[in-house]
Amino acid sequence: MIKTLNVRTGSRCQMIDVTDEVQAAVREAGLVDGGALCYVPHTTAGVTIQENADPDVVHDILWKLGQLIPRDDSGFRHSEGNSDAHLKCSLIGMSQTVPVEGGRLVLGTWQGIYFCEFDGPRHRQLLVRCLAGSP
Amino acid sequence: MIKTLNVRTGSRCQMIDVTDEVQAAVREAGLVDGGALCYVPHTTAGVTIQENADPDVVHDILWKLGQLIPRDDSGFRHSEGNSDAHLKCSLIGMSQTVPVEGGRLVLGTWQGIYFCEFDGPRHRQLLVRCLAGSP
Amino acid sequence: MIKTLNVRTGSRCQMIDVTDEVQAAVREAGLVDGGALCYVPHTTAGVTIQENADPDVVHDILWKLGQLIPRDDSGFRHSEGNSDAHLKCSLIGMSQTVPVEGGRLVLGTWQGIYFCEFDGPRHRQLLVRCLAGSP
Numbered sequence: 001m002i003k004t005l006n007v008r009t010g011s012r013c014q015m016i017d018v019t020d021e022v023q024a025a026v027r028e029a030g031l032v033d034g035g036a037l038c039y040v041p042h043t044t045a046g047v048t049i050q051e052n053a054d055p056d057v058v059h060d061i062l063w064k065l066g067q068l069i070p071r072d073d074s075g076f077r078h079s080e081g082n083s084d085a086h087l088k089c090s091l092i093g094m095s096q097t098v099p100v101e102g103g104r105l106v107l108g109t110w111q112g113i114y115f116c117e118f119d120g121p122r123h124r125q126l127l128v129r130c131l132a133g134s135p
Numbered sequence: 136m137i138k139t140l141n142v143r144t145g146s147r148c149q150m151i152d153v154t155d156e157v158q159a160a161v162r163e164a165g166l167v168d169g170g171a172l173c174y175v176p177h178t179t180a181g182v183t184i185q186e187n188a189d190p191d192v193v194h195d196i197l198w199k200l201g202q203l204i205p206r207d208d209s210g211f212r213h214s215e216g217n218s219d220a221h222l223k224c225s226l227i228g229m230s231q232t233v234p235v236e237g238g239r240l241v242l243g244t245w246q247g248i249y250f251c252e253f254d255g256p257r258h259r260q261l262l263v264r265c266l267a268g269s270p
Numbered sequence: 271m272i273k274t275l276n277v278r279t280g281s282r283c284q285m286i287d288v289t290d291e292v293q294a295a296v297r298e299a300g301l302v303d304g305g306a307l308c309y310v311p312h313t314t315a316g317v318t319i320q321e322n323a324d325p326d327v328v329h330d331i332l333w334k335l336g337q338l339i340p341r342d343d344s345g346f347r348h349s350e351g352n353s354d355a356h357l358k359c360s361l362i363g364m365s366q367t368v369p370v371e372g373g374r375l376v377l378g379t380w381q382g383i384y385f386c387e388f389d390g391p392r393h394r395q396l397l398v399r400c401l402a403g404s405p
Contacts, residue, residue, distance in 0.1 A: 001168075001268075002234055002236055002241060029269060030269070030270075031269040034269055037170050037232050037234060039232075039233065039234050039241070040243075041241070041242065041243030041244075041246060042243050042245075042246075043184070043185055043186040043192070043243065043245050043246055068203060069199060069203075073199065075195075075198055075199070075202065076195045076198075076199070077191040077194055077195055078189055078191040078192050078194075078195050079189075079191070080189075083191075083192065083195035083196070083199070084199075086185060086186060086192050086195065086196060087195065087196045087199050087200070089185075090183040090184075090185060090196060090227055091226050091227070093228055093231075094183075094184050094231075095184075095231050095232050095233065097232055127234055127241065129169075129170055129234040129236075129241075129268065130268065130269040131169060131170050131232075131266050131267065131268060131269060132169075132266075132267040132268060132269045132270070
């Protein structure tokens with residue numbers, strides 16, 4: 001069973017904490033021990049794990065990424081004007097697997113799972129697929 | 136069972152759509168529900184998921200990566216002259232896991248799986264390992 | 271069962287080869303065929319696969335990353351002064367899955383698994399979770 005989470009983003013670049021929703025999907029799937037595959041079925045959005053304490057961390061990540069990969073780079077050919085978002089997505093990644101033990105996501109103290117929007121605002125999805133642990 | 140796909144690249148930097156080959160490997164393995172681990176056993180090539188509609192997207196990704204990480208940076212020490220390729224590979228990633236449901240890769244509408252060559256042309260491999268879904 | 275590896279890093283930015291420790295964890299878990307999920311429960315460290323032959327490769331990766339994402343960028347807001355480390359970690363990635371066959375990690379000839387410290391020196395952990403292969 002794949003659980004589809006709906007994510008509504010509100011700006012062009014945004015990182016949204018979806019940890020609770022992923023945890024709920026794992027609980028619903030009944031996984032005890034294994035891995036939670038978080039997968040983004042888009043080409044201008046990604047998923048990563050980051051600090052959920054100080055919101056300045058998320059700000060700094062998005063700001064520096066935008067400085068390295070500006071939207072209006074004159075070398076881009078893609079006519080939709082969102083090549084920056086495609087590259088950011090491949091750098092951040094669109095699939096992350098988080099260990100699960102005793103039905104709980106095994107995250108570090110400061111870790112949260114973040115949906116990363118790079119070309120919003122849009123209605124987006126995050127897929128959660130539970131993978132079996134070895135016996 | 137691990138399925139080995141052979142990929143022949145034709146230039147130094149190139150992204151090749153291998154979606155059909157990965158789907159065939161999943162079918163051959165008989166996986167119904169779970170995940171398809173796509174793994175690159177090289178250190179100057181990677182694998183990502185990207186848009187398969189407009190080839191300009193792939194062009195822009197490779198072009199901008201090359202601008203950020205030029206081959207002939209004078210600070211590089213590695214004598215083979217391909218340190219740029221090593222870094223690109225670690226940024227793009229060498230392992231991606233795609234959800235599988237009902238025997239099919241669950242990809243977004245515009246998504247394709249791309250083998251990413253950063254130091255070709257070469258004969259390369261992509262490994263596909265099917266992972267079991269939780270019951 | 272999740273196996274926790276303890277990693278002691280010795281400088282601010284460092285890549286440490288943990289291949290042998292991950293292989294031992296896979297052996298201990300008794301996994302024959304499947305995948306070894308390597309997961310970093312931190313937000314300023316990551317894990318990647320890279321060349322284990324010439325140490326200049328690791329030098330060049332860390333050097334170039336530091337050039338692209340300098341620690342003291344005046345645009346950073348996060349008061350701990352390690353926003354560079356947070357971004358590097360999300361770019362390199364904190365979860366990698368390596369195929370396992372016959373009880374052995376399936377790595378390419380020149381590949382090693384590297385714990386990537388971006389804000390050390392610290393006592394760190396790497397989690398290894400074995401995932402079941404499909405039958």
